[in-house]
Amino acid sequence: MRLDKTEISLGLVALACVLFGFVSPGWLIFLLTIALAKALVVQGVVMQMRSGLVSFGQGLFYCIGGYTVGMGGQFFGIHDAIAALSLGMFVAIVVAMLLGLLLTRYREIFFAMLSLAFSMILFGILVKSQELGSTDGFNVHDWTLFGWAPEAGAGSQHTVFTMTVVSGLIVAVLIHRYTKAGIGVICEAVRENEVRVEYLGLSPRWLLYGNYVAAAAVSALGGGLTALATGHVDPEMAYWTTSGEFVFIALLGGLGHVAAPFIAAIVFSFVRTYAIEFVPHTWQMILGFTLLAVIIFLPKGLWSLVSREKTGERA
């Protein structure tokens, strides 16, 4: 397996992050963990945006990932973090394979609204489920990693952070390859001209289906990591404002590079944290203006700040 320049850079940045984890204060570790985990969900949104579809319901898979990790620990005795995260991805894949059959018939606003509808249905079900704590949700059981139990608090937070960075690296490398592979490029081709794709003997619908399922798995991983990091899950994860946040971060970062969602998610988390702290009642407005500024001045997202000179190069 040969690594290209982007992959090596991603690896180095990930290594730097892991090392930074040893010296950084706990609150910062926590903020970064949540930001990176959300960035994974955003990667799922971005994968679909490349194919021309905007999912306003990616919270569905975020929530499925989180709840599977939570329920696995509470009810089924699955305490190993890796097993729980994998199970979350598996459940998301199964759900996506079912919903995808319907969703891939739709485009544009219809796809957006339908994906939103499904996440709201899950929200409704969870709110009605007393055993799952209704609107309060429930706490995630203490977990282990290959039989080793990190000490509660700082120790476990540090472990989740490292796990999130490593997952982020693996997903980033895979997505980087995916976007340059047959399916990635042809999904962009579907966005550009579906008729032509059909007349090349390919099925746009099945391409979008494969892409939708892959995106769901990635997003569920983000949800599972969030659950491990916060130690708690609640139905809010499937609420439409959560999905809206993922779309927001996706637009903030742009589609230019696999690293963009990570950077955007970190920027977003900082802006929100400080906005809430210093101007508690206007932070939504601040986010609104941030997005407005990005759309007007950087229509291709924050990544265009990085890639100014490299225009023309296709990632």
Next chain:
Amino acid sequence: MTCILETRSLNKEFGAVIAAKDLNVQINKGEVVGVIGSNGAGKTTFINMVTGYLKPTRGEILFNGKSIMGHSPRAITRAGMARSFQVAQLFPEMTVIDNLIVALAAAESARPSFLSPLRSDARIARAEEILREFGVENYRDSLVTAVPQGARKLVDIAMALIGNPQMLLLDEPTSGVSVDEKTDLMDTVMNAVRQHGVTVLFVEHDMDVVERYVSRVLAFYSGEIIADGEPAAVLADQQVRDLVTGHRPTTKQGNGAS
């Protein structure tokens, strides 16, 4: 001679408009057929029905003796019938060579790979060969929206040929191309087509182009085929002259039908 494409009483109605009326066509392997007809005569509708894009109101379509009624465009493409479009259908945000590479990958497999790179050395090399074959190598790295109309048309046709079809339907390959460039463009296309041994049907408004390349002409008028035969005979037909070509003198004044 074996028949490759056959339609039996093919009909298409758009509300009150009859775009195809009892079309009975038999195209034999290896033929080069020209389709003429004024605007709105039903030429594109015919191609759209045959390639699965439009559902006929009534009738039957056979490709290599088998019915392809109700098949999707991609199934028909995979079965060996390719087409180009009146307005070139390309991927506008991709370069010319990337357009070809996508077509090459599609031709190799209906299931694109999840992880191995699309732009492999082998595909790039093959795409470059095709660029040269079609004389558009200068536009290799240009976005397709930035290249002249004629080159866009050629890329569109090249993409159709990449799947090694048995039959190729070209909808006005020379439209939007200046009169002097038409012959060059058609020479390029017909050379490529001959090398692939493909049966061709193309829609064309310019009678000089038609006469130059085809062995047979179908004349459409108002959804019907009013003449079918050798070019000289069809173009001399009184009804065709009245309804399709106009009273075209022997000089090349005008653009044929419009």
